[in-house]
Amino acid sequence: MDSWRAAAACQEADPDLFFPVGTGSPALAQAEEAKKVCRRCPVREECLRCAMAGSHPPAGVWGGLTENERRSLRRRLRPGADGRR
Template sequence: MEVGPVDTSWHPRAACRGADPELFYPRGRGSAGVARARRICKACPTRQLCLDAALAVPHALDYGIWAGTTREQRRRMRQDRAA
């Protein structure tokens, strides 16, 4: 799948800006890091833009927390969109 340019103009307004990136790439299932990352994402003014970017970029489906979603949630979203 070819991916065109992804809009990143929203990055400076993201609630995660300045947060430790490791927080959004927790190790292990059920990690406390997932809950902390989701709390940051929940209040983010750019959450929808982040989710749109994550669904547009294939590698984002496999790693980390994006817009408060896990990779499993994003995979289901992409499958639903394709159906």
Template sequence: MTRITGLPRQIRRDLNWQRQALCVEADPEIFFPVGSNDTSEADERRAKDVCEVCEVRARCFQWAVNHRIPEGIWGGFTARERRELADRLKNRR
């Protein structure tokens, strides 16, 4: 298990959920597919499969939206999917 040290207590608390994420055991490359070819599409699917069964998926997604993470798959969504979903949710208010 990765220890989060050297950061202020509040930030450590905010990131504590990452210790429970299944992606820490997966190849990090699949969460940052490059381009739009068969390999990148396969990586995206593999990453989303990991996220699908992860117990902190919702928290991961929310963290990425709140921090406007511009790339990668977080909580089972690509950056474009996160932006689109966040915009739809914002427009419903």
């Protein structure tokens, strides 16, 4: 287990909050609630770095970003993504 996890703000929240099901309004509202917890988290950067490091993004909200947001960030950070080589 990563040592930073013990300091994560999500340790005091319902784990289900970070795993919204679906793409409708209830799931979007749930993701926003999870992101509120992330915004006050002292280890948010470490969490996001961990989520971005894997070859397959983990499910749910990690480091304040949803799966789709992390996927989009990964594409923007990919070498050559800005049209330069």
